[in-house]
Structure formats: structure tokens, C-alpha cells
Amino acid sequence: MILDCFDIESEYYKEMMNIIIYSKLNKPEKGYIHHIIPKCYYKHYNMEIDNSISNTVLLTWENHKKVHNLAYKCAKEPWLRSKLAFACHYFGDNEPNITFTEEHRQKISEAQKGKKQSKETVQKRMLKIKNIKHKPVTEETKKKISETTKIAMKNVDKEKLRFWKGKKRSNDFKKKRSEIMKKYWENYRKEKNFV
Numbered sequence: 001m002i003l004d005c006f007d008i009e010s011e012y013y014k015e016m017m018n019i020i021i022y023s024k025l026n027k028p029e030k031g032y033i034h035h036i037i038p039k040c041y042y043k044h045y046n047m048e049i050d051n052s053i054s055n056t057v058l059l060t061w062e063n064h065k066k067v068h069n070l071a072y073k074c075a076k077e078p079w080l081r082s083k084l085a086f087a088c089h090y091f092g093d094n095e096p097n098i099t100f101t102e103e104h105r106q107k108i109s110e111a112q113k114g115k116k117q118s119k120e121t122v123q124k125r126m127l128k129i130k131n132i133k134h135k136p137v138t139e140e141t142k143k144k145i146s147e148t149t150k151i152a153m154k155n156v157d158k159e160k161l162r163f164w165k166g167k168k169r170s171n172d173f174k175k176k177r178s179e180i181m182k183k184y185w186e187n188y189r190k191e192k193n194f195v
Helices: 011-025 039-044 061-074 078-089 102-112 119-130 139-154 158-164 171-191
Strands: 032-035 056-059
Touching (some): 011 056, 039 078, 056 061, 061 078
Antiparallel strands (some): 032 056
């Protein structure tokens, strides 16, 4: 399974595994449980999450943050990279004040099993996610992205890129599609009480 998740030849993967092996050999007193094969991988393929000792490791906050960034960089599939990027986003610059032992985390997990979240809780969480402020992109980063894109586009067969471009649509079609989608999302929000 790890071969499906990560590019095992990459330097990022090797660095990630060095941290994991070191942490398995020198287990910290307190830390964060990390799944070597990510939980999202199991969820994506509708499989039971492997919480065994062979797939989990207790990491310090710093190492947990590093391992998530390295996992993102060596992920093979775009959908997995997207999920890991989302996980990386939640690591701030400072370690949170609360840390749990592995035993405490398991107790919390057992207590939460089978509980449904209220609609208010879900709405609050969605609002919080919407209000997350992203760091602004610097001009230097924009230039790097632009240069990389130009180089990549020179090496790509333009005919193979045709599938990226959609069919030309009339303005009437675009207006109808827009109205249909607006109605769809309005109904969806009403159904889920997001209005």
C-alpha cells in the first residue's frame, strides 16, 4: 500500500521514513499519533483504517509537522496530495498548548465513537474553515510559478492539452447553466440548513 501512496525513490520519502524510524526507536513521552499510510487513503478506498502499531507512530509536534509536509511532497496521486495539503494547512507556526498521551487519545476516540455532530456544530466548523486566512503569495513566488509553467508548457504536446479546454458555448447556454447551478446550490443549502 505504501507504494500506492508515496514515491519511495524521492528524497522526501526517505527523509520522512528516517524521522518515523527514529521516532519508533526513541518514542517521545508525549506527542501526536501519525498514520504512516494516511487515514484518507483508507477512506478513499472505503477500507478500514489501520490503527495497528506497524502503521502508527508517536511523533513530537515538530516532527509531526515535518512528516506531514514531506508526505505531501512525495505523494503520488493528486487526490492524496490535495488531502495531505489540507492536513498540512492545520499545522500553525506554534505548537498548541494541549498535548495528549497515546492512551488519552485512545480514550477520547472511544468516547466519540457513534456520536453524531449537531447541525450547529457542523455549521460552525464550516464557517471557521471558510474564514481561514491564507498567507498572501509574494511576487517572487508568482514569478517562480510563472517561469515553471512556461517551461512545462514548452515541453507539453499541445494536442494532448485539448481535453483541458472545454467546448465553446453560447452565452444563452452559459446563462441557463448558471441559473440551473444557482437553483441547485440554493436548494442544497436549504436542505442542509446552511442558509
